[in-house]
Amino acid sequence: MSPTSEPVAFKASCPDCRARFELDAGALRLAIGGSRRTTFYSFTCPECGAAVRKPAGERIVELLTGGGVSTLRSI
Numbered sequence: 001m002s003p004t005s006e007p008v009a010f011k012a013s014c015p016d017c018r019a020r021f022e023l024d025a026g027a028l029r030l031a032i033g034g035s036r037r038t039t040f041y042s043f044t045c046p047e048c049g050a051a052v053r054k055p056a057g058e059r060i061v062e063l064l065t066g067g068g069v070s071t072l073r074s075i
């Protein structure tokens, strides 16, 4: 991420408490695996503290990696 780029906020919602919020890149983790089931992003809900995991499609993966979200390779 270049120093001149704007901070990116990702819109997300919590399936537990249904809160909607924006997260910055540091609050998100992206795991990329060999299949759809092992490719997902996760975050902790700032409202209720739930650990949320959602499947990440190709577009989401591009969006998150382009926004500086740290990426894990899952098996």
Ligand SMILES: [Zn+2]
Pocket (backbone or CB within 6 Å): 014, 015, 016, 017, 018, 019, 045, 046, 047, 048, 049, 050
């Ligand atoms: Zn929540």
